[in-house]
Amino acid sequence: xxxxxxxxxxxxxxxxxxxxxxxxxxxxxxxxxxxxxxxxxxxxxxxxxxxxxxxxxxxxxxxxxxxxxxxxxxxxxxxxxxxxxxxxxxxxxxxxxxxxxxxxxxxxxxxxxxxxxxxxxxxxxxxxxxxxxxxxxxxxxxxxxxxxxxxxxxxxxxxxxxxxxxxxxxxxxxxxxxxxxxxxxxxxxxxxxxxxxxxxxxxxxxxxxxxxxxxxxxxxxxxxxxxxxxxxxxxxxxxxxxxxxxxxxxxxxxxxxxxxxxxxxxxxxxxxxxxxxxxxxxxxxxxxxxxxxxxxxxxxxxxxxxxxxxxxxxxxxxxxxxxxxxxxxxxxxxxxxxxxxxxxxxxxxxxxxxxxxxxxxxxxxxxxxxxxxxxxxxxxxxxxxxxxxxxxxxxxxxxxxxxxxxxxxxxxxxxxxxxxxxxxxxxxxxxxxxxx
Amino acid sequence: xxxxxxxxxxxxxxxxxxxxxxxxxxxxxxxxxxxxxxxxxxxxxxxxxxxxxxxxxxxxxxxxxxxxxxxxxxxxxxxxxxxxxxxxxxxxxxxxxxxxxxxxxxxxxxxxxxxxxxxxxxxxxxxxxxxxxxxxxxxxxxxxxxxxxxxxxxxxxxxxxxxxxxxxxxxxxxxxxxxxxxxxxxxxxxxxxxxxxxxxxxxxxxxxxxxxxxxxxxxxxxxxxxxxxxxxxxxxxxxxxxxxxxxxxxxxxxxxxxxxxxxxxxxxxxxxxxxxxxxxxxxxxxxxxxxxxxxxxxxxxxxxxxxxxxxxxxxxxxxxxxxxxxxxxxxxxxxxxxxxxxxxxxxxxxxxxxxxxxxxxxxxxxxxxxxxxxxxxxxxxxxxxxxxxxxxxxxxxxxxxxxxxxxxxxxxxxxxxxxxxxxxxxxxxxxxxxxx
Numbered sequence: 057x058x059x060x061x062x063x064x065x066x067x068x069x070x071x072x073x074x075x076x077x078x079x080x081x082x083x084x085x086x087x088x089x090x091x092x093x094x095x096x097x098x099x100x101x102x103x104x105x106x107x108x109x110x111x112x113x114x115x116x117x118x119x120x121x122x123x124x125x126x127x128x129x130x131x132x133x134x135x136x137x138x139x140x141x142x143x144x145x146x147x148x149x150x151x152x153x154x155x156x157x158x159x160x161x162x163x164x165x166x167x168x169x170x171x172x173x174x175x176x177x178x179x180x181x182x183x184x185x186x187x188x189x190x191x192x193x194x195x196x197x198x199x200x201x202x203x204x205x206x207x208x209x210x211x212x213x214x215x216x217x218x219x220x221x222x223x224x225x226x227x228x229x230x231x232x233x234x235x236x237x238x239x240x241x242x243x244x245x246x247x248x249x250x251x252x253x254x255x256x257x258x259x260x261x262x263x264x265x266x267x268x269x270x271x272x273x274x275x276x277x278x279x280x281x282x283x284x285x286x287x288x289x290x291x292x293x294x295x296x297x298x299x300x301x302x303x304x305x306x307x308x309x310x311x312x313x314x315x316x317x318x319x320x321x322x323x324x325x326x327x328x329x330x331x332x333x334x335x336x337x338x339x340x341x342x343x344x345x346x347x348x349x350x351x352x353x354x355x356x357x358x359x360x361x362x363x364x365x366x367x368x369x370x371x372x373x374x375x376x377x378x379x380x381x382x383x384x385x386x387x388x389x390x391x392x393x394x395x396x397x398x399x400x401x402x403x404x405x406x407x408x409x410x411x412x413x414x415x416x417x418x419x420x421x422x423x424x425x426x427x428x429x430x431x432x433x434x435x436x437x438x439x440x441x442x443x444x445x446x447x448x449x450x451x452x453x454x455x456x457x458x459x460x461x462x463x464x465x466x467x468x469x470x471x472x473x474x475x476x477x478x479x480x481x482x483x484x485x486x487x488x489x490x491x492x
Numbered sequence: 493x494x495x496x497x498x499x500x501x502x503x504x505x506x507x508x509x510x511x512x513x514x515x516x517x518x519x520x521x522x523x524x525x526x527x528x529x530x531x532x533x534x535x536x537x538x539x540x541x542x543x544x545x546x547x548x549x550x551x552x553x554x555x556x557x558x559x560x561x562x563x564x565x566x567x568x569x570x571x572x573x574x575x576x577x578x579x580x581x582x583x584x585x586x587x588x589x590x591x592x593x594x595x596x597x598x599x600x601x602x603x604x605x606x607x608x609x610x611x612x613x614x615x616x617x618x619x620x621x622x623x624x625x626x627x628x629x630x631x632x633x634x635x636x637x638x639x640x641x642x643x644x645x646x647x648x649x650x651x652x653x654x655x656x657x658x659x660x661x662x663x664x665x666x667x668x669x670x671x672x673x674x675x676x677x678x679x680x681x682x683x684x685x686x687x688x689x690x691x692x693x694x695x696x697x698x699x700x701x702x703x704x705x706x707x708x709x710x711x712x713x714x715x716x717x718x719x720x721x722x723x724x725x726x727x728x729x730x731x732x733x734x735x736x737x738x739x740x741x742x743x744x745x746x747x748x749x750x751x752x753x754x755x756x757x758x759x760x761x762x763x764x765x766x767x768x769x770x771x772x773x774x775x776x777x778x779x780x781x782x783x784x785x786x787x788x789x790x791x792x793x794x795x796x797x798x799x800x801x802x803x804x805x806x807x808x809x810x811x812x813x814x815x816x817x818x819x820x821x822x823x824x825x826x827x828x829x830x831x832x833x834x835x836x837x838x839x840x841x842x843x844x845x846x847x848x849x850x851x852x853x854x855x856x857x858x859x860x861x862x863x864x865x866x867x868x869x870x871x872x873x874x875x876x877x878x879x880x881x882x883x884x885x886x887x888x889x890x891x892x893x894x895x896x897x898x899x900x901x902x903x904x905x906x907x908x909x910x911x912x913x914x915x916x917x918x919x920x921x922x923x924x925x926x927x928x
Contacts, residue, residue, distance in 0.1 A: 058905050076499045139902055140902055140903070140906050142899070142902075143898075143899035143902035143906075144903065146896065146899045147899060150896065153603065154609055157599060157610075158864075163593065167586075170856075171856070172843070173590055173856070173857050175594075178837065180869065181836070181837075181867075181869065182506060187554050194907050195906065196903055196907065216496040219716065227906055249878035262868045265871040278714070278717070281714070281725070282724075282727070282865070282867065285867070285871055286869060288718075304918070306918055307915065307918050310911055310918055311781075311915050312916050313911040313915075314909065314911040316911075317909060318909070341920050344911070349908070349910045350911070354911065392887065399883065400614050400617070401864070401881075403884070404883065404884040404886070405883055405884070405885050405886075406886055406887075407885060407886065409919075410888045410889065410890055411887055411893075412919065413885055413887060414900055414904060414912035414913070414915045414916055415794070415886065415896070415897065415900055415916065417900070417904070417912060418899065418900040418903045418904065419896045419897075419899050419900045420607070420609070420888075421607075421609050421886065422609065422611070422885075422886055423884065426901075431718065431721070431882070432720030433616065433699040433721075433881075434616050434700045435721055436881040437882065437884055439882065439922070445837075445868065445869075445870060446872040447835065447837075447838050447839065447841055447868070447872075448839070448852075448858035448862075449832065449841050449843060450841075450842055450843065450846070450851065450857065450858055451828065451842075451843035451844050451847055452846045452847040452856075453612065453846060454846055454917070456499045456846075457847075457851070460586070460851070460855045460856075461851065461855075463579035463582045463583060463855050465640065466575055466576055466579035466804055466855040467576070467579050467580065467583060467631070467854045468853075470579075471630050471631070471632065472785070473754070473786075473850075474753070474786060475746055475749040475750040475752070475753045475780070475784055475790065476750040476753070476850035476853060476854075477850070478749075479746035479747050479749075479750045479848040479849070480851065482740070482742055482743050482746055483845075486740070
């Protein structure tokens with residue numbers, strides 16, 4: 057059974073705090089192993105990557121077969137059904153259209169002192185996307201990572217995707233093709249992250265690495281952060297549904313389960329103002345769990361981390377949701393737009409009963425790579441902004457330097473940085489001479 | 493003597509690559525010590541912070557004196573001269589004006605399927621700024637970190653600044669006051685980062701931590717990343733000046749030295765198209781080094797890491813600069829705006845000979861917290877965007893769900909995520925019934 061809470065109960069605050077603090081994931085401490093793998097790849101390049109791939113993925117590669125060839129990609133893509141291809145194309149088109157709107161704008165203006173100020177955005181030159189192998193090898197994630205990069209103008213875009221035993225998901229390769237990925241390496245784990253960050257004889261290093269992965273991948277990303285940019289360290293994901301009593305319990309049950317089926321450590325929370333509806337959803341979840349393909353995973357997640365909370369009103373529900381800062385938030389209420397105004401922390405909001413979270417996972421348009429584990433308090437989902445950087449611009453005129461230069465000198469002096477002050481003073485002296 | 497390179501020399505590429513790869517900083521491996529400190533603060537809260545402050549900063553605090561009182565702040569601020577106060581106020585006003593323009597805009601639109609899509613920005617609720625103690629305690633950095641946070645709408649803004657032996661820089665407290673900082677804690681090191689991230693009995697945790705620090709601070713920020721957001725791991729900084737022959741050698745020498753005087757591991761690079769000018773700047777640097785207050789530091793930086801490169805033309809100079817991806821880039825050429833178009837990687841660009849980098853450190857307006865150690869390839873300077881996060885929005889209509897829902901179902905099936913598909917299917921079934 058999930059956790060049942062009612063904000064009217066005396067122990068609510070204690071139980072809600074416990075729910076928030078619940079440790080949902082045991083990340084094994086693989087940091088020492090990962091440090092060794094990274095050092096090995098830096099020292100021995102391709103040879104290390106090939107050995108580690110043989111060991112972990114039971115796949116023997118050579119420098120020439122580290123990447124899929126065009127012919128291999130074509131052969132795999134040919135296996136994809138027309139229906140799947142059409143769905144992937146629709147998803148790619150909608151994701152591209154959404155992300156095109158995110159392109160930030162350059163700016164340049166003259167301020168009151170006469171100085172020109174502004175900024176310019178430029179794309180990251182090369183990006184690497186990590187795509188997990190096996191069960192969690194999601195073509196939709198390829199689109200969600202690669203399309204923002206291409207929209208941003210990234211010139212070289214590569215994928216690292218382990219293929220344990222040589223098995224690859226053809227849809228992953230099709231998604232890579234649709235998104236404009238240049239190269240797909242069949243490598244994974246910390247060795248793939250190290251190769252992307254530092255390069256090998258065969259693999260040209262990239263400047264930014266994004267994409268989800270297991271504990272080894274996460275630890276490796278944390279370690280190479282600084283040498284390259286990374287997106288975020290993804291944790292177990294969550295959905296929170298705020299629903300009034302005027303909803304179909306089965307729809308809401310399926311939305312909760314669509315999160316729970318991802319992972320035993322996923323979390324699904326319903327907050328409703330209607331006790332009867334809470335009970336109906338609970339029953340609907342139980343019923344769906346009888347037949348769901350992934351009922352073992354979804355059932356464990358729902359039992360251990362699921363929660364049904366009855367709140368006094370929708371504002372209280374929104375305040376509780378803000379404390380959770382959920383990755384996904386559904387607002388299944390009469391006025392979802394109004395309630396959204398009260399939401400301060402959430403990765404993505406799905407407005408109204410006709411917007412199941414699954415739409416956002418595939419074809420809605422917004423990115424499905426979202427801040428997990430309460431990190432929506434301080435971070436955002438993946439976007440075009442992750443693949444560009446901003447250069448600030450400043451251009452003084454002689455007049456503007458005369459106006460503000462002396463203050464810079466004063467502050468440089470106060471910080472004991474003499475050359476800073478002199479670099480301004482020398483110019484001001486020349487300008488003042490010129491005035492005489 | 494600095495490194496002298498000429499792009500016409502046969503060994504140029506090898507020497508330039510060596511310059512790029514030069515290790516300028518020995519970061520001691522303090523990770524194990526930092527892990528212990530963080531665990532201690534998490535376990536024992538205030539008591540641990542107080543003990544560690546006594547040990548590292550020779551300062552005995554109580555929970556009541558962890559933060560400066562209003563009276564203490566007033567007393568310290570009273571020591572600041574009128575000239576310094578006026579300079580700090582001018583800097584604060586200009587930084588605020590620049591950063592106000594960075595506020596991102598919310599968006600919402602209806603797409604062709606009838607769905608409403610968009611995003612909203614909300615501020616981080618609470619931020620903590622780390623301000624180093626001692627010599628590197630820069631009031632300008634307080635403004636550069638705190639003002640973007642306040643512009644973003646951060647509600648609670650605190651500073652952690654160690655005060656070894658109880659000594660504080662009054663200008664730091666004035667800068668904090670001018671920027672709207674709520675609380676200044678006199679704690680530092682990994683214990684301060686741990687307290688800000690996890691909280692203690694006295695210190696309420698924050699959601700985002702920014703600001704520079706020593707190796708302990710950097711390692712602690714890396715470790716708490718994920719629990720809270722962090723800005724970046726700062727490395728030794730650098731300036732690159734591209735200058736034609738039509739410049740005052742002494743001005744350029746001072747600009748190079750204003751970076752070198754920061755730190756022995758700072759790097760100053762001149763790229764010029766004029767061998768005679770290169771020699772003149774080298775002589776001017778030597779002459780200034782005879783009398784500069786921080787000549788020991790600046791001299792060591794210039795000798796070990798400084799470089800003077802003669803290039804064939806300005807486009808070649810720009811291409812070399814892009815490989816460096818410098819934190820600061822000065823374009824002292826006849827058409828700096830034109831040359832800036834060729835720059836793809838730089839933290840900040842200073843256009844024209846009347847814009848010494850020091851202007852940007854204090855009063856220009858743009859942020860002086862910039863990507864170091866070649867990370868301008870993938871990251872940007874501090875900005876308002878670091879203190880807001882974006883929530884994506886999606887709202888399907890029945891019609892839009894009918895249009896795109898089937899593709900979501902297809903992709904969910906291909907990823908073996910049955911509940912995802914069913915959550916769409918259940919709604920489509922009801923809608924199709926309604927149509928009959």
